[in-house]
Amino acid sequence: MTDLTKRRLFQAAAISTIAAAALIGCGKKDEPATTPAPAAPPKAAPLKIAFAYVGPVGDGGWTFAHDNGRKAIEKEFGDKVVTSFVEKVPESADAERVIRDMASQGNTLIFGTTFGYMEPMLKVATDFKNVKFEHATGYKTAENLRTYDSRTYEGAYMAGVIAGKMTKSNTLGVVGSIPIPEVIRNINSFTMGAQSVNPKIKTKVVWVGEWFNPPKETEAATALINGGADVLMQNTDSSAVLQTAEKMGKRAFGWDSDMTAYGPKAHLGSAIINWGPYYIKSTREALEGKWSTGQAWWGVKEGAIDMVSVAADVPEETKKRVDEIRAGLKAGTFAIWKGPIVGQDGKEVLKKDEVADDKFLGGVNFYVKGVEGKIPGGK
Secondary structure (H helix, E strand, O other): HHHHHHHHHHHHHHHHHHHHHHHHHHHHOOOOOOOOOOOOOOOOOOEEEEOOOOOOOOOOHHHHHHHHHHHHHHHHHHHEEEOOOEOOOOHHHHHHHHHHHHHHOOEEEEEOOOHHHHHHHHHHHHHHOOOEEEEOOOOOOOOOOEEEEOOHHHHHHHHHHHHHOOOOOEEEEEOOOOHHHHHHHHHHHHHHHHOOOOOOOOEEEEEEEOOHHHHHHHHHHHHHHHHHOOOOEEEOOOHHHHHHHHOOOOOOHHHHHHOHHOOOOOEEEEOOOHHHHHHHHHHHHHHHHOOOEEEEEEEEHHHOEEEEEEOOOOOOOHHHHHHHHHHHHHHHHEEEEEEEEEEOOEEEOOOOEOOOOOOHHOOOOEEEOOOOOOOOOOO
């Protein structure tokens, strides 16, 4: 091959390369411009919620009801929340330690579920302003601490109506926990409900000084039955009272949760608390930035209190009366604490047709007529 031929071949190859490059360039210009897809916004971290329980979750009563409320939050909000709890937290310095630890671990909504946590929660709330605290059954609030409660006296009254009809001895018994207005109010309401259908009723009370102590509750229930009571109610957290009534052939009520299974023969009905609606409301407010301090007191009207699993042998007229009371409480047309009401000492505490307001109810520190004995620490 001559040099001339080689030069011509090289020139042809160069021209082909330039043409190809030009075609490629033209092809790129014809392609539509592409915009990178926007990055997905980061997923919001779940709201961390913690519960401090005074008893074990398996108590079948108070703490069991609160834990059902916690589970209702998880079901309602799914992965938007993460919940946790610590059970058997005593009403002592330990409460402050546990609640402080909850706040330190990043929980920004904390529920304390018993009266004795009030002062510890106030103290911790002062140190963790970014955390929302909720205290059950208390009365002190702060900018980031509010209180909530259930009108358990409504369930106690309905239980009393049943007890007044079912008793044969006309003597009822109550196992009391701590002598605070909440518990005294329930004892009185139970008695007034019974007296509304049976004026001969008298009520005996044995105090155990604790919320959850099954052996003491059993001992107290036994003493009441031996003292003539044939229908028992409790303001304690375990099922021991109902179980004792079952063993001794008497009748009793479940408290805070449906306790039918613990004493099916003795069980007359259960005055239950449903914490789910309140806990869901509070969590939604926290998630939406609408949470604020204050006080909430929910009852039958809000779906927080009810009388369930009424025994088959309770007369139909009594069941109908309970239904009427429930409907009246829901509609706001029936008031339990309506005068005339007379105290144990014979003095009138509410005049005829006078209806107690929440301030009055929150300070009940006396027995009504028909309740025997003295309130521990009272005058």
